[in-house]
Amino acid sequence: MTQIAYDMDAVGLFLDIDGTLLDIAAKPHEVVVPDELVADLAALSKQLDGALALVSGRTIADIDSLFGSLRPRASGGHGAELRANPGGHVELATEPVPDTVREELEELASRNKGVMVEDKGVCIAVHYREEPTIGTALHLELAAILDGLGDRTLGILPGRLVYEIKHVSHDKGTAVRAFMATPPFHGRRPMFIGDDVTDQAGFAAAQAAGGFAYSVGRDYPGVKRGFDTPADVRAWIGATVGKAEAA
């Protein structure tokens, strides 16, 4: 199901990855990126004069490892990394998470079965997909770690059976604003498509700039449910590209 009937010509498109473009997998490296999706994203980016960016909690290096030749405009690490031009320089908007935090998280994972730490440098994901029932207790432990270190620049962002330890100064909203300030996005209407709590800053930034927000598979206040599944998003991208090619 797709609820988007907007003329894409003047849009700057921001796409989340996990749960939006890609089906959720048991482990981060087990996601499947269809070849057709890579080709369709390249065609759609061209159709939008380059005004398409992937905006993810993953690092840009990880995005590149998944999307092969695409090397898209992108933000990684929840706004901490920005690549303004395809295949270009990756700018870091924040410092890496301090080693003291990293060490505490590794120690926590070592004594909690089912907790997996994904160290992304600028942020750290603490996954608990293998033990979904421990979410509340894990959040309390993470909050205690950050309180103990007294570092108010870091916060906890909940995602899909994951807590992201990240700098509070940057998120998907800061990434959208940074892209919208420069070509080829400047002067277009932002459209953000995402599925997760972590996408809410992106939804809000797009709407605040006079644009659109569409959710995938879940409802968020003030956001239109655009799609039921990532397969629907992929089909919509394919159809949008197809329509342009047929015109």
Ligand SMILES: O=P(O)(O)OC[C@H]1O[C@H](O[C@H]2O[C@H](CO)[C@@H](O)[C@H](O)[C@H]2O)[C@H](O)[C@@H](O)[C@@H]1O
């Ligand atoms: O902002 P996104 O592009 O949606 O990325 C969010 C996080 O995605 C990955 O974790 C999530 O997807 C995994 C694969 O489906 C799944 O196994 C995990 O449970 C999810 O939390 C990624 O590992 C994180 O680094 C991203 O922040």
